[in-house]
Every structure is written in structure tokens, then in C-alpha cells.
Amino acid sequence: MHSHQAVLQASQLKQNQARAQWLSATLIHWSEQTADAATGHYRLYYSNPARLHIAQDGSMQGEDGKLTLTPLTRFAAKPTQAQFQYLPAGLQFQLQQSPDRIRQLLHSQLIIAKEDSKGRVLSYTHLQHAAALDALYIDAQQATLGVSLPKQDEKNTRTHFQLWAPTAAQVAACVYKNGKAHASQLSPMRFDTARGTWHTALKQNLSGHYYRYLVDVYVPGTGIVRNLVTDPYSISLNTDSQRSYIADLNAASLKPAGWDRQQRPQRVKTATDMAIYELHVRDFSISDDSVPHRDRGKFLAFTHSNAKGMRHLKELSQAGLTDVHLLPVFDIATIPEKNCISPRINSKGADPEAQAVIAKIADKDCFNWGYDPYHYSAPEGSYASNPEDGAVRIREFRQLVQALHQAELRVGMDVVYNHTAYTGQHARSVLDRIVPGYYHRLSPSGKIEDSTCQPCGNTATEHMMMAKLMTDSVRLWAKQYQIDSFRFDLMGHQPRAVMEQLRDQLTADNGRAIQLIGEGWNFGEVANNQRFVQASQLSLNGSQIATFSDRARDALRGGGHGDTPISMRQRQGYINGMLDRPNSSITQAYTQQEKMRAADMVRLGLAGSVASYRMRTADDIERRLQDIDYNGQPAGYASQPGEVVNYVENHDNQTLFDLNVYKLPDNSTSEDRMRVQVLGLGFNLLSQGIPYLHAGSEILRSKSMDSNSYNSGDWFNVLDWSYRSNGYGRGLPPAKDNQQFYPLLRPLLENTAIRAGQTDILSTKAAVMDLLKIRQSSGLFRLSDATEINQRLRFFNTGAQQNPALIVMQLDGSNLPGEAYRRIIVIFNSADTAQSIQIPGLNNLPLQLHPVHQNTVAGDRRIAQEARYDAAHAGFYVPQRSITTFTELN
Template sequence: MEGFHRHRKRWLAMGIVSMLLPCSPLAHAKATLADCDAAAFATTLQPSASATVDATAQAYWLSADRIRWPGTSPQGRYRLYHSAVAALVAQPGRSVVGADGHLVLESATTAPGDGIAQRFGFVPAGADLRLGAQDRKRLADLLRQQIVLVREDASGRVLAATAVQHPGALDDLYAAAVQAPSLGPLRTSEASSLALWAPTARAVSLCLYSDDNGGATEVHALSPEAATGIWHWRTPGDLSGRYYTYLVDVHVPGTGVVRNRVTDPYSISLGTDSRRSYFADPDSPALKPAGWDDAPRPDRVKTQTDMTIYELHVRDFSIGDASVPAAHRGKYLAFTDTASDGMRHLRALSEAGMTDVHLLPVFDIATIPEAGCLTPRVPDAAADSEAQQAAVMAVAARDCFNWGYDPFHFNAPEGSYASDASDGARRIAEFRRMVMALNAIGLRVGMDVVYNHTAASGQAAGSVLDRIVPGYYQRLDGNGRVERSTCCDNTATEHAMMARLMIDSAVLWARHYRIDSFRFDLMGHQPRAAMEELKRRVDAATGRDVQLIGEGWNFGEVADGARFVQASQLSLNGSGIGTFSDRTRDALRGGGPADGGDALVKEQGWLNGLVYAPNAMADAGRSREDLQAAADMVRVGLAGTLRDYRLATSDGDEKSLWDIDYKGQPAGYASQPGEVVNYAENHDNQTLFDINAFKLPRDTSAEDRARVQMLGVAVTAFSQGVAYFHAGIDTLRSKSLDRNSFDSGDWFNRLDWTYRDNAFGTGLPPASDNAANWALMKPLLADASIKPGPREIALARDMFRDLLRIRASSRLFRLDDAGEVKQRLRFPNSGAGQNPLVVVGQLDGQARDGQAVEGAGFREILYLLNVSPQAQVLELPSEKGKSYRLHPVHRAAGAADPRPRRDARFERDLGRFTVPPRTTVVYVVE
């Protein structure tokens, strides 16, 4: 998710704000039914006497007995003051007041162990302090209180004071929690139980409700487990169908002792707008659609490189599909309407070779109102009008649309996609019906997951984790502020129990919802070790290979391994986990995803005119060498971005892909082809059609615009690795030039499965992310010649399916071993003498040492991609005398593109190929 997102949408819609009301000063006042039903979701039991301390940098617990205070001299007298009622006041030059007592800290005389040094290597040097052995026994109790670390003079006057970040202590003290039995709700034949990890809580109570709306009927105290910090409650009765919340009494830094009413972070379902958790056993027959246990599942992906993915948003899929019953539009159940236009489209893709649908986030989302959401009335206005976006954005905070990168509860299906959000059972059953329907047409189901951040933290209304264990689940900077480099409130998956939550969540989705693969949002913000453990756990729980891919971008406070070895592009080689590659994406599209202003137009790419078809604003300084370098980068992608693959480059050298520069990084970074995901378009940034609207010369015909789009698709389809396509790339999808449609409503995100309209020229996109570029956009949107008609949309649709058929026809496009790629793939038209307008790849399917490529289908394959508006003639001596024929898909009577059969030529005696303009041609030796 490269775009930045706004949040708090649901809370605005509901009119909820965080309220902290004064209450009894007794921090352990017994919870009552009134507390369960209070209007406020947080009550202050004891306000903090001092919300701030005099220090620029906080200290860190490195372990249960070791603290480091960065930037502070180890000389001096150190005390750890504590107060059960949050009464501490530590002012420079005065003695600490309000303390219940203190612990004396001594300077550590030995260096921290390797594990500590590795985990906390990002913490600057300073005073390393130790607790005495007897004081360590008191640590569990102290961590439930207000704590202030003080350096004081011999008279006890404060020289400096700071808070101490406690995740290191909690992970050390409660290490057993990682392996403890299931958290959240659990139903067995004998009992119902609940378990909540809340090691810093003073008390935890359970509120039980009969339904989603009525008042609480019971309140029960939970019991803590000393070794794990887990609170338990058990009853011999069956709680299935009941709703519940927790009351957690806990010290919140800067606020005091607070009673938070919270949902369960391990909720498997919820009521409307996530106000209450829903108790259920996911194995209950009542939650399984008819035939769920025995429903057949697609078995077409044998290795990760077999995956050909269609990225789809649940609401986009059907909200505008008139062939879907009105009650199902925008819902899980739309996928069960097998005769709808949308399902016919997906079925055709599956038959052509698509293997997977990846759904944008479908866990519980914080920014979509689940009841009473609004639908904007969008005026019929000019193609370049501001009126449409004004109408959409007027209700954006309260409408039914959001991409969903705002996690609320990781383990529960989103309620706005269910037929009734107030019924926790329906979310589960209807999600499963969706999966069954997709499986029935041969498509596996993947899921876009967002564990790198939450929608809120602290005492905010949308915060869950941080209101149970304050300061643990979120990644903090040196001053105790939540890091937000991901756009939102970053989580700390390097902490043991946040990693466990992520892993447990993935296991739940794979096991109970038959999710076949996961796409991890901003995966580079997570540790490689956590991702590898997740892979082991998910595969073990399901007894099958569950594929993992994700965004391996390297940025923010974790960049370059600052806090741990990341799950990022350059750090995942050898893991088998795939990362999205921006190398070929940028070479195809031109420029970068954050471009604005003139760069949107003048930074052309290999696909849309770099040097060979300059637009009116093209950079006159670009040369043929730039075009050749872009063609080389396209070859990098076709070779699976493999670090050890050797390529004859345009500078006359032969290099490993690792040694080819990409913006200061190695172009090739993967050890195996399954570790790279190839794409030219996804939900982020402008669609490929829209970026080409900026960059192609204005007089490019509508048909050629479709052809340019399909050349981009062909590069993805023929690249070694995972092929990833955004829904609608095959129907020339436009978002009317919107660069970030995460909250742009149905209007700018719509899909048309009748193939009549691609949505280009439906108004200026929302001002929040696009107004700076409106002057560039207006003449484009007003130009009717850019907008494709049904003929061009149908051409693209059918060419896309042919490209899927070609990819599916041979495993040579989907090799799963780097050695095989190096042995079987070469690029005849490469090196200093290349024609950069035509990229040619040759795949060898012949036996090596008696071992043929299983599923190769052909002795050889030669593909030629011509981006030029003119036909190109190539003489390739290495191909002279070969018995090439057009690929059977090109020869078929129903082939979508007539140019290969009509205009392509191969002169066998000369090894000469004539490639039609803007055309993909594939030859085979059978």
C-alpha cells in the first residue's frame, strides 16, 4: 500500500469520540453491569498526577532485569519509582513525590547477551542499569503501575526523569505466553472459555450480552495466570451466539488508571460496527454452508510460480452489476450468483488460466460504517468537471466504500460485506459461501492482510490492542510516540505477542476459511523471522503449501535492518516468500509511483513512448541509451529478477542482475523465481490505462491504447515468477486519473462487466490527492478520443485471455528453479547492438541430462514484444533454420488479435522476424 490513507471514518459516522470520565479513585472497584453498558468506553479510575517527564529520550527494558537509558551518563544514582494510583510527580531539582516506593538500580557490569544486543541494536548507548535479583521478583506487579526512572543527586533531588518502554521486559517475563493454548473464544464439548493476554492489567472482567443491541446480562471476573499474563474465564454452558466485551483496568501512561471497555483482539466475529465480540466455534455445523466440509478445491497450483492472480475488491466486484440481485450487490453473496455478469467474467478468466483471486482486505475494517452508510448522488456533469468528486467526497467519511487498509479486528470478517452486520454468524457463513463459489469455478482465494499497522492506537475509539496492553503492540520511537511511517499506527511484530497475533490470525484464515495464499501489506515492516515462522505454522495447520507474497518496500524506522532483519526485497532471498518487484513496473510505466506535476507526462517508459514516441512534454534529454536501459530492465523482470541470472546489457557488458543498478539498489534480488511478484498495475496509484493517458502521445488511437495495455500484460504474463493483475486491467479500467482511490467511493472505483464503459472521463478525481495535477488532467479527461469504446474494451478483454492461455500452455513460463531459468531462458536481441523496441525471449524445453521440463509443451518458445507504433524487422542468427510456428493460441480461429496470424512473418532461412506494430507474437517449435 504505497498510497496514504485517511482514517477514523466509521467513528465520524457514529459520532463517537474518546471520553474519559472521572470515577471512583479506587483502582480495583468491582465491575458492574452499568460499566458494561456505559455510554463511554473508557472510565478514569485514578487520573495521573504527572502526564509528562523531563527527558527527550525514553529508557528501554532490554530484558526483565536490564534497562538502558540512551544518551545518559552511567554515572549517578538511579531509582525506579512506582505508584499504584499514578500519583508520581518528578520535577527537576525536587524530590519525587507520590511514590509507593522505589527500586535501586545499579550499573550493569557485563555487556548484554547476543539476543538482547541484536534485538535492541537500534537503541543508542547510554546508562545500562540492572535490577537486583530480589527486585526482579516484584517486576510483574511493578509493570501494572506507573513507573518513572529517575537519575538523582545524593540528596535525592531529580536530575532527569523518564518513562521506560516495557516490551522487552514483557517478552522476557511472559515468554511462556507465546506457546500458551489458544487465545480468544474456545468452545469444546464440555465448556466455553475465553482467554485474553493482558499482563499489565490490574483486573479484567467479562460482560455478556444476549444479542447485539440489548444490555449486558452478566458480568464475571477473569483470573490471571502468573506465568503467561493470560486472563481466563470458563463456564460449562454454551456461549455460542452470545456477544461479549471486556472491562480492562490498566495504567495508561499520561492518563492514569483506566477501565477500558474493549472487544476481543481475537474476535472471530462481531456485531454491528464492531461494538461487541461474538462468541462462536468456527467448526460448528451452524456456521458452515451446505457442502462446506466436502466441497472440492482447486488443485492447479503446484508451486508458487504457478500462481496467476486477479486482485479484486469485494464491493467493486458487484456494486454496479445489475445482473446481481440488489440485496447481494457489494456483498460476499454476490459471488454466489453464478449467472451474473461478474461471475461469468471470473469463470472465463479461470478457464483461460487464472488460478487465484486475491481479495483486498476482508477482515474487520475500521473505516466502513456497517449500518446507515450513505450513497452519494453524483451529478451528470462534464468529463472534466469538479462536481462529481465534490459529491463523492461530501459523504466519503460516511459512505460504504474504502479499500480496507484500516484493520480493526484481524480475525473477523468485515461486516459491511455481510447481509446483516448485526448477526455475527452471517459474516462467517457468507464469507465461506463466497469461497465455495470461487472454488467451484476453479479459482483459489487469496487474502490481502494488513498486520503492519492498526487504524488507531492509544485511547482512541478505534484502538483495541493498545487499550489492553498500553505501549506494547505499537512500535514506538525514542520519545514514546507511535511510529506512523506506514501511513497509520505501526504495529511491532518484532514483539513476541504481536507476532503471535499475526501468526494465529493467518492460521485461522487458512484453516477455517480455506484461504490459499496471503498478500502482506508493507511486509518490509515485519521481521523475516516472524514471516518464516508464520509460513511454518500455517502450512502445518492446514497440511498444505500456503503461498506468501507481500510488499517488500524498505523504508521508515525499520529501513536497512535498523531494528531487525526485514521481510523486504533484499532480505528475503532464500525464504521462498515473494515480494512485488518495482523494477519492471517502473520501466514499463515510466517515472515512479509518487510522480506529480510535469513528471506525470514527460517521464515516459518503455511501454508508452520513451524516445520512440515522444509526447508533447517529453524530456528532450532522454536518449536511445535510456530506452535500451529500460528494455534491459524489462528483461530483468522476464528473468524473474534473479540475482544470479546473467544478461548481456546495453552497455556492451555481461552482468548478473545483482550488478545492474536500479535507483541505487541491485536490479536482481531474488534467489528463486517464486520470490518475485510481477505486475504493471495494482490497486495503488494510477491504473495502467490512466498512466498511459498521461504519457502516450495524445493522437494515439483508442485501439493502440488497448494494445499498449496488453503489451504491459504480456510482460507480466511471460515473466518468471508470480503473475499479478489488478481487476479491470483486462477491460482498460480507469479511475478517471485518480492516483489514490482508497476513499474515492464507488464512483471512481467502479467496474463494468458489460464491457461498455471503462470509467475514463467521469470527472476530475478527488481533490485531496489530485488537485495539484488537475490542470494536467482537465484536457485529457475532456478529450473524447482517449476514451475507449466497447470494441476496444472487448479487444483488450479477449487479448488478455489469450495471454493467460499462452502462459498456462507451458511450464516454461513458470519455472520454479533458478537454475532452470538460467539454463532455459535467453534473450537473443540484447546487448549493445539490440533493437530496444522489441524484447525477445527464448525458452528451451529440450531435455537436459535426460530430464525434460515436465509440462513444457513445446521444444522451444520464442516470444517477441514490439512496443513501436511501426512494424519491426529483426534478424536473429541463432534462430536460423528452426521450425517455428505461431503459438496454437494465435492460430486458433477465435484468436483475439488478428495481427500475429495476418502480419507476423518468420523467414526460416534468414532467421528474420517481422513483428507487427504494438503486438505480442509467440512462436513455438512443437
């Protein structure tokens, strides 16, 4: 034994980490702890049967061969390549081997060892090989992966299989006549050394059959394994995704009647024309008794045009909604596709029974949000009438798309390419069982990163073939299912360059722009562009790709993600008490400066968070929005309004209604709660940029205060299209994510006065519909260029002397082709009392209430009855908690 450096024992070999990385096809970096390279000898050992081990004498044994490595420098240093700056300092080694030789080595078990002069191992590591694979198999980008069926005019009827598995020792295709039969064919596949793909062609048209791949591959720390695995490029599967389905998506049998002739809605010319509604497939219909029982919770529920839910969507569409964004509908790993459980629950108030029942069966019931990807390019089977038949889910999802298109609603998909549900050798892991260690992002020590979802594995879209898988998948959904837009979950974990390439490919494929939006949060192992330039809020300027803005969201609602029970109550927002209605937990009133600061952030949201827009702030200084601080970042960050998504509620965290239960005084009336809800949604709908509504927010949707309902079942995620209940007070929400709030929740959930009745629900719905109509009535609410916003948008009542309860916004429509209004004045009154204001320069104008206000039947009739404009004195009077729009015709 050496002093300070123990010789490693044989039992330690499998547990060591991958601290070495290929930086290119021939360059290796090892983050060795020893700074002086002269203290040992370095060798790269390889073994095709994976038999490397450390013998009792401390030497490496079981190799097929070894290469002596000479460090390029004596002392440790960081890599020079920008994409590897996150790595610790280490030694680098240049391999003097041909590309073909290195390709051969990458099929083997590889270990770098540092040895003493007697050949005893002092330290060793496995290698991360992604960069080498990308460099050596760059032509794989052009490969058509998956299964290709013969075209109708082909004389030779063949079914082609192609799988990218560059480190596999051998691969075979197993073919099955159906989802349950034994294999009818086993075809060895040939390796393409240029592309790293395995391929075979079988002499028949296998449409309607199923298949899997038999892959022999080395798994670090395990050895050579034989995996029977589905295809990452599966377009459909049988029940619970046991086998991949063979089909031509262009086949007439997979298309509903009229599919190729359908008229896609033409309402969206630019991104800011969108008004998006986020909807979960199962939530939409599982409680809708007007849908036949067999179709509830399924794709086919959308085809019942006279059902309550579809009538509701059509009303929204007529008011101005353009897009329905579906929570994940790709193949999901955590929803059983057969024999799932639908528990019977009878609970109310703060009863703990419901959450206890759900906790026992949460992973066996029929519900999950679906952020657990299994196969990215196949529709989810639990939403199909027959998940065993791979054709059914394809056809029925197309029927859903067609039904929404017929309702003049475009269809968007929530896609989750930032992680997979499982990794490694788990039975529901796909990518890692084909090319171990490639598709997921690894830490410098070789651990799979999981910042986006514990215990999931973050995918590495900076790697060539993971980027290809993502782009090929999105392109398939757009082309084959006529998807109109995409929402990317945690898009900040993707490279900007990959997203921009995808944007361009979608336009080329479809002859029109396909809008891309996503969560641009900056966190985790990729934060601050340390591995690549991210597709995040501050990195997407000029990209035409939109990110969700938290600026106005947090100001309106109060607080932010991760609030504690104390802060949840004590951080009121602009709409729910900060101005003039402190709740019982507020120990010190908000200052005038805090109120004005919140109002400024709300104005910033109304201006679309556009960086170049100038506004006088509470300290009486005119600033560009990019020069206003937001938690150490520029508050205004977008180059163009089409790069911002505005929202006050989505599927994550509590609903707006439930957040307001925390924030508002407990004795608030049902009308108070309704007015605050409409205010929040109104600020969202009338902001520049893209408005995003969570399904049910317009009918006061509650999840009984659940802060994370991803696995809370149908009971807490209820949507009631009969409008009898908003879902509040159905029991204590699941303990897993809510137990810390139980002391607060119990008295609140028992308070029956908080529950919304049908009158309040219908009034809220009508008021939100009116706001959608107002937005739709003028292009001034949907300006697509930052220059236009700078020229046409103006705020009054700003600076140090403002009344922070009133936000007065003017939109100038003069000289705007096709615009009906020369001027629009919108006054947002978030105070608990009616307000009046004089605005110099707005006197003697032919202003009238917006026609929607004048003609409303069930909306906010107070506006037509109480709102006034005094032309002689430029005075405006508006009701409490209201949004009033005045117009001047062009």
C-alpha cells in the same frame, strides 16, 4: 535551581516521554542526555494507583516504593544487543530483583528519575516494557487466546475466556445474550502469573452470545483507566464491532451446504503456477445490475454464478487465472456497517462536482479499500447481509470462498498486520487499550511509529505476542476459511524470521504449501534491518516468500512512486512513448543508451529478477542480474522465481490506462492505447515469477486519473462488467491527493477521444485472455527453479548493437518432462511500427505461430495475418506493438 539543569515542575510529569527501555527482564537502558553518570542519583519509582508526581519542592511523590539504580558504566553507551542498535547511547541499569517481583512492578506506574543530592528531580522518563514482557511471559506463546467452547463429547459444558493482559490490575468478562442487550453476566478473571493471561470459565455453552472485557490498566501519561474493550482474537462481531461474538467455527450452522466436501482447485503446484487477480469485494458487484440489488457490494454477490462479474471471472479462470486476491475482508475500522451513505452523482469530463460530493461524505459512505484493521480475524460486516448477527458474516464469507472455488479459482487475502487504524485510548483502538505500549512499535522517545500509514500506528511484530496475534490470525483464515494464499501489506515491516515460521506453520496445519507474497519495500524506522532482519526484497533470498518487483514495472510504465506533475509527463516508459512517440512535454529525445537500459530492465523482469541469471547488457558486458544497478541496489535480487511478483498495475496509484494517458501523446488513437495496455500486461504475464493483475486492467480500467482512490467512493472505483465504459472522464478526482495535477487533468479528462469504447474494451479483454492462455499452455513460462531459468531462458538482440524496441526471448523445452514445446520464441515489439529481425542460429526450424494466435476469435488477429517466420534466413516479422509467440513441438 541548578545552573543548566532546571528542576522539573509537577505539571510536566504527564507529558514526559518513554526514553528508557527494558532490554531484558532485568536490564534497563535510558537514553539519558547527560553523558557522565556521576552527576546525579538514579531511582526507579513505582505506584500501583499511578499517583507519582513532582511536588513543589522538586521531589518525586506518591510512590508505593522506589529502587536505587546504579549505572553499569559511568559514561553513556549504545546497547550491545543487535535488536536495540537503533537506540541512542545511554546508561544501563541492572535490577537485582526476582522475576516475580519484576512482574509485580510491571502492573504499576513506573518512572525512572535522575535526582540531585537533595532528592530533586533533574530529569525522568517512562519506560518501554515490551522486551521485559516478552522475557517474563515467554510461555504465553502456548496460550489459546480468545474464547473456547466445549467440544461435543465434553461432559462439563463450559465456555473458556482467555486474554493476554500482563500489565492489567484486574480483568472481567462481560457477556451479553445478543448485540444490544445489557450484560447478563460479569465474571472476574484470574491471573496466570506464568503466562500473563487472565482466564475464566462459565458453566454453560455460550455459543451465539457476545462479550467484551473490562480491563483496569495503567496508561502512561493518563493513569489507571477502565476500558470496556472487544477481544483482539474476535472471530466475529456485531454491527460496527461493538461486541465480540462467541462461536465455534467448526459448528455446522456456520458452514454453507457442502462446505466440508468442497473440492479446492488443484491447479497450483508451485508458487510460479499462480496467476493472481486483485479484486475489491464492493467494486466487484456494486455496479453490476445482473446481481440482485440486496447482494450488490456484498460477499453474496460471488454466489450469483450467472451474473456478469462471475461470468467474467470464470472466463479468466478458463484462460489460466488461478487466484483471486481480495482486498481486505477482515473487520475494517473505517467503513460504517449500518446507515452508510451511497451518494447520487452525475458528473463527467473534468466536472469538479463528483469529488466535492465524495469529499463531504468520504468517511460516511460505504466505500474504503479497507487498509484500516480493527479486528484481524473477523470478516468485515459491511460486506454481510446482516452485520448485526455475528454468524452471518462468517457464513457468507465462506459462501464467497466456496463460489470462487467452484469457478476453479483459489482465494487469496490481502492482510494488513503492519498497523492498526487507531491507537491509544481511541474508542476503536483494541490492542493499546489492553496492553498499553506493547503492540505498537515505538520510537526511542516512546512515540508510536507511523511510517506505514498516517495517522495509524505501526504494529511491532518483532514483539512476541504481536507476532503470535499475526500468525494465529493467518492460520485461522487458512484453516477455517480455506484461504489459499496471502498478500501482506508492507511486509518489509515484519521480521523475516516470523514470516518463515508462519510459512512452516501453515504447511503443517494444512498439509500443503500456502503461498505468501507481500510488499517488500525497505523504508521507515525498520529500514536496512536496523531493528531486525526484515521480510523485504533484499532480505528474503531462499525464503520461498515473494515480494513485488518494481524493476520492470518502472521501466515499462515510466517514472515511479511520488512523481510530480512535471515528471509524470516527462518520464515516459518503455511501452508508452520512450522508444518513438514523445509527448508534447518531452523537450529532449531519449538517447539510444536510455532506451537500451530500459529494454535491459524489461528483460530482467522477464527473467524473474533472478539474481544469478546472466545477460548481456547495453554496455556489451555479460552480467549477473544482481550486478546490475537499480537505484543503488542489485536489480536482480531473488534466489528463485517463486520469490518475485511481477506487476504493472495494482490498486495503488493510477491505473495503467491512466498512467498511459499522461505518457502517451494526447493525439494517440484508441487503438494505440489498447495496444499499449496489452503490451504492459503481456510483459507481466509472460515473465518468470508470479504475475499479478489488478481487476479491470484487462478491460482498460480507468479511475479518471485518481492517484489514490482508497476513499474515493464507488464513483471513481467503478468496474463495468457490461464493458460499455472503462470509467474514464467521470469528473476531476478527489482534490486531497490529486489537486496538484488538476492543471494537467482538466484538458485530458475533457478529451472524449481518450475514453475507451466497448469495441476497444472487448478487444483488450480478448487479447489479454489469449496471453493468459499462452502462459497456461506451457510450463516454460512458469519455471520454478532458478537453475532451470539459467538453462532454458535466452535473450537474442542484446548488447550495444541491439534494436531496443524488440525483445526476443527463447524458452528451451527440450528434455523437460511433460512439456509440449521443444522451443518457444516470444517477440515483444514495443515500437509504433512493424519490425523485422534476423537471428542467426534460428534458421530452418519447424516454427509455427502459437495455436492461440492461430485460433483467436476476438484477440489480436493481426498476428495471424501479418507475423511471419522466414526459416531460410532466420527472419522474423511482427506487427507494431505486439507480442508474437512461435513454437516448435517436442
